[in-house]
Amino acid sequence: MNMMTRHGAALKIENCGKTFADGTCALARATLDIGQSETLVLLGPSGCGKTTLLRIVAGLETPDGGGRVLFDGKDLTRQPIEKRNVGMVFQSYALFPNMSVAENIGYGLKLRGLPKAERAAQVAELVALTNLGGLEDRRIDQLSGGQRQRVALARAVAIRPSVLLLDEPLTALDAALRERLRGELNDLLRKLGITAIYVTHDQAEAMELGDRIVVMRKGAIAQIGTPREIYFTPANRFVAEFVGAANIVEAPIEGGELILPGGRVPVAGPATMSRAVAMVRPETIAIADAATTGLAGIVDGVRFAGDRQRIIVRDAASLPLAVDAPNTIKVRTGERVGLSIPPDAIRLLPDEG
Amino acid sequence: MRNRILFTLQFLFTLLVAAFLAVPAGLSIAAGVTVNYFRGIQSGVTLQWVAQVWELYAGTILASILIAVGTLAVTLVVGVPAAYALYVRGGRLARVVEEIITLPLAIPGLAIALALLLTYGGFGSFRRSWLFILAGHVIFTMPFMVRSVMAVLATIDVKSLDEGAASVGASPWRRFVDVIVPNAAPGILAGSLMVVTLSLGEFNLTWMLHTPLTKTLPVGLADSYASMRLEVASAYTLIFFVMIIPLLVAMQWIGERGHSR
Amino acid sequence: MSHKSFVWMCLLPLAAVTAAFFVLPMAHLLVTGAEGPRGLPEYLAIIADPRYRATLLNTVLLAAATTVATLIAATITGLFLQRHRFPGRAVMIAILTFPLAFPGVVIGFMIILLAGRQGTIGDVSSRLLGDKIVFAYSIYGLFLGYLYFSIPRVILTIMAAAQKLDPSLEEAARSLGASPWAVLRDVVLPALAPALVASGAIAFATAMGAFGTAFTLATNIDVLPMLIYTEFTLAGNLATSAALSVGLGVMTWLILALARTFTGNSVAAAG
Numbered sequence: 001m002n003m004m005t006r007h008g009a010a011l012k013i014e015n016c017g018k019t020f021a022d023g024t025c026a027l028a029r030a031t032l033d034i035g036q037s038e039t040l041v042l043l044g045p046s047g048c049g050k051t052t053l054l055r056i057v058a059g060l061e062t063p064d065g066g067g068r069v070l071f072d073g074k075d076l077t078r079q080p081i082e083k084r085n086v087g088m089v090f091q092s093y094a095l096f097p098n099m100s101v102a103e104n105i106g107y108g109l110k111l112r113g114l115p116k117a118e119r120a121a122q123v124a125e126l127v128a129l130t131n132l133g134g135l136e137d138r139r140i141d142q143l144s145g146g147q148r149q150r151v152a153l154a155r156a157v158a159i160r161p162s163v164l165l166l167d168e169p170l171t172a173l174d175a176a177l178r179e180r181l182r183g184e185l186n187d188l189l190r191k192l193g194i195t196a197i198y199v200t201h202d203q204a205e206a207m208e209l210g211d212r213i214v215v216m217r218k219g220a221i222a223q224i225g226t227p228r229e230i231y232f233t234p235a236n237r238f239v240a241e242f243v244g245a246a247n248i249v250e251a252p253i254e255g256g257e258l259i260l261p262g263g264r265v266p267v268a269g270p271a272t273m274s275r276a277v278a279m280v281r282p283e284t285i286a287i288a289d290a291a292t293t294g295l296a297g298i299v300d301g302v303r304f305a306g307d308r309q310r311i312i313v314r315d316a317a318s319l320p321l322a323v324d325a326p327n328t329i330k331v332r333t334g335e336r337v338g339l340s341i342p343p344d345a346i347r348l349l350p351d352e353g
Numbered sequence: 354m355r356n357r358i359l360f361t362l363q364f365l366f367t368l369l370v371a372a373f374l375a376v377p378a379g380l381s382i383a384a385g386v387t388v389n390y391f392r393g394i395q396s397g398v399t400l401q402w403v404a405q406v407w408e409l410y411a412g413t414i415l416a417s418i419l420i421a422v423g424t425l426a427v428t429l430v431v432g433v434p435a436a437y438a439l440y441v442r443g444g445r446l447a448r449v450v451e452e453i454i455t456l457p458l459a460i461p462g463l464a465i466a467l468a469l470l471l472t473y474g475g476f477g478s479f480r481r482s483w484l485f486i487l488a489g490h491v492i493f494t495m496p497f498m499v500r501s502v503m504a505v506l507a508t509i510d511v512k513s514l515d516e517g518a519a520s521v522g523a524s525p526w527r528r529f530v531d532v533i534v535p536n537a538a539p540g541i542l543a544g545s546l547m548v549v550t551l552s553l554g555e556f557n558l559t560w561m562l563h564t565p566l567t568k569t570l571p572v573g574l575a576d577s578y579a580s581m582r583l584e585v586a587s588a589y590t591l592i593f594f595v596m597i598i599p600l601l602v603a604m605q606w607i608g609e610r611g612h613s614r
Numbered sequence: 615m616s617h618k619s620f621v622w623m624c625l626l627p628l629a630a631v632t633a634a635f636f637v638l639p640m641a642h643l644l645v646t647g648a649e650g651p652r653g654l655p656e657y658l659a660i661i662a663d664p665r666y667r668a669t670l671l672n673t674v675l676l677a678a679a680t681t682v683a684t685l686i687a688a689t690i691t692g693l694f695l696q697r698h699r700f701p702g703r704a705v706m707i708a709i710l711t712f713p714l715a716f717p718g719v720v721i722g723f724m725i726i727l728l729a730g731r732q733g734t735i736g737d738v739s740s741r742l743l744g745d746k747i748v749f750a751y752s753i754y755g756l757f758l759g760y761l762y763f764s765i766p767r768v769i770l771t772i773m774a775a776a777q778k779l780d781p782s783l784e785e786a787a788r789s790l791g792a793s794p795w796a797v798l799r800d801v802v803l804p805a806l807a808p809a810l811v812a813s814g815a816i817a818f819a820t821a822m823g824a825f826g827t828a829f830t831l832a833t834n835i836d837v838l839p840m841l842i843y844t845e846f847t848l849a850g851n852l853a854t855s856a857a858l859s860v861g862l863g864v865m866t867w868l869i870l871a872l873a874r875t876f877t878g879n880s881v882a883a884a885g
Contacts, residue, residue: 081520088520092510092513093517094516098538107521359794367691371709374713377728434628438622454636460823461825468640471646492632495631519617571719571826575829590720601715
């Protein structure tokens with residue numbers, strides 16, 4: 001067998017909501033399509049319903065009446081998880097302490113009645129793929145966090161699942177390790193070309209791993225889109241603020257220009273309303289000579305971050321603006337600076353009141 | 354100085370309590386191998402009493418082992434899955450069931466034995482068989498098995514393990530056998546030792562339930578205490594100690610290992 | 615099969631066994647208690663009949679004395695063993711805990727060896743005082759037997775509770791100027807209270823219901839389990855013995871349930 005062949009099913013989630021027995025609504029009815037080989041990331045703060053949606057796809061929760069889960073067009077809503085052929089990586093990893101690393105990875109294959117020799121060969125391949133060489137006979141409690149994560153992944157992938165489900169697989173690890181494994185995980189998902197659903201609250205993970213991101217909030221979908229779409233054209237204020245840093249400015253509009261206390265800024269596209277909620281990413285604002293720009297303000301503080309510096313500018317907009325500037329620019333607190341913002345960097349958001 | 358006195362007093366008191374517990378046990382062991390207890394150990398050391406006990410009571414010893422093994426088998430087959438179910442299901446029903454199966458620990462064995470006699474005394478062949486005593490022992494020891502297993506289940510992440518095994522395709526039964534039982538093994542082992550130890554020593558129920566043809570070791574002991582010379586009774590007690598002490602040592606060892614982890 | 619039905623299947627054998635050999639017989643016992651010539655008031659006989667009432671009082675007093683003596687002895691030894699390390703400590707702990715699994719009959723025999731006609735106490739006393747002291751076959755012998763039975767159990771509980779005690783609490787009390795007695799009274803004993811209540815309740819309930827020891831020592835010691843036994847076997851008085859054992863069961867269960875609500879822990883008698 002070659003693990004590198006593209007596999008996985010196309011998924012359809014239809015009208016799936018979840019109300020628990022105590023009446024709390026964990027997930028409003030949602031409909032989603034996931035293409036074959038696509039990595040879909042469910043992103044949101046804790047309690048947003050992302051894990052519930054994942055567990056519905058997994059078969060660990062049943063959706064409220066009328067909801068359906070289809071794998072390649074086949075309705076599996078009533079099937080329990082063990083009949084769905086899903087590979088799942090749990091947040092706690094859920095590795096079996098009574099089995100060695102190799103036995104954990106091979107358990108799903110054993111259940112499928114694969115002959116011992118074939119099983120061993122596949123396990124060996126997975127061990128190599130996940131850099132676990134030499135650890136095959138270790139017990140689970142002898143592994144580091146990162147190694148456990150890899151075993152969990154190998155076990156899930158071993159059964160050649162229709163879809164790989166990952167429930168915050170990196171959350172239990174420390175920051176440095178998390179970043180490294182994120183890269184490894186990304187490479188592996190591309191290599192395997194498997195359909196995957198990835199749940200996380202970490203926007204950096206979502207950006208790097210997702211073909212598409214579903215941003216969720218309070219049990220509902222806030223936006224679906226590619227990482228770039230989510231970042232540059234957030235659908236609403238919540239998405240804008242949850243993903244990346246954002247300046248949110250409320251201001252009147254006149255003649256295609258945003259009227260700010262520190263000057264006027266042209267916006268791209270038709271701006272027909274008289275008042276707008278606008279989002280500007282800090283890194284799209286440039287510091288310039290106050291005489292040459294339509295917008296100016298006073299430097300209120302400078303936070304040096306190594307690769308860049310964040311400059312807080314007051315009196316330009318109703319709220320202080322955050323500006324990410326190259327680390328070579330020198331500004332002093334109290335200095336008056338000009339701000340230049342390209343018109344297409346300003347995103348007008350629906351006013352939610 | 355004051356601490357020294359306090360320490361000595363407490364030490365002496367502890368020694369006294371230990372002596373109270375150890376001296377009679379030591380006496381009975383000594384008496385079991387002494388030619389004449391009245392004349393003391395200088396009368397000579399002998400195994401004749403042990404041999405005599407074996408001659409008279411071998412049947413009770415074998416019967417006790419048989420019943421203990423049978424009780425263990427039933428509590429394993431019935432109790433381990435039930436412990437899992439009670440733990441997984443939780444809620445009020447589980448609490449009520451646990452309360453009911455624990456009742457035999459709170460109610461004197463005499464009452465339970467009486468109840469069993471009243472209900473099944475009329476079923477002659479059941480009443481006369483070993484199974485009657487077995488039923489009593491199962492009821493009495495079941496809570497120890499169930500609680501011991503549940504205690505271990507509470508320390509492992511059962512839900513995660515169950516879901517993890519299900520995610521790679523294991524049926525509920527396979528999950529139970531491949532993942533739950535192996536990881537509950539320490540609790541099953543501790544429960545098993547407890548069940549065997551209790552069954553071997555059970556008297557309150559057994560005395561009421563036994564027939565002349567179904568005598569267990571403790572029943573035989575009571576019989577020998579009442580009707581045999583002290584040396585024979587002691588030798589019989591000695592045999593009981595020999596059977597039960599390894600179990601106690603194993604239990605203590607497991608308990609300590611569990612603590613040090 | 616779904617997981618839900620599997621869980622039910624797992625419970626089924628236990629339900630069947632418990633129903634057949636415990637719930638049904640206990641129900642039968644309850645009914646039988648009311649089927650005697652006195653009818654339902656048979657249940658009141660345990661209090662109303664002067665003979666039974668005296669036995670009940672005797673049993674309660676014996677159990678109470680056992681509990682108090684056990685708690686005192688076990689607290690002293692348990693705390694001592696938990697706090698001091700000395701050579702032979704492990705052996706001592708082993709000696710103090712092994713009798714845990716001795717059945718009542720064997721403990722009765724231990725008491726006979728200690729205080730019986732050929733017992734050590736009689737031996738020593740006749741040599742020293744010229745008077746052979748024999749008390750194994752009386753209620754004092756039974757008291758000693760229950761002490762033998764209860765001490766190991768309570769010591770274990772107290773040692774476990776003392777181990778969990780935060781040493782900084784005692785150090786704090788001492789830093790405020792508390793004497794050793796004050797520390798014991800104000801810090802240690804209150805912290806041990808749940809363990810004392812729980813193990814005390816077990817000792818009490820066990821002493822109320824134990825049968826083997828009394829049976830071995832003599833058949834004419836006036837305690838409730840012996841009364842039930844003689845009513846059943848000698849007098850053949852089914853209803854009375856049923857009613858008495860129900861009464862005894864309710865009392866022991868109540869004591870343990872009360873202790874449990876106090877400590878929030880599960881408490882059970884054994885033996």
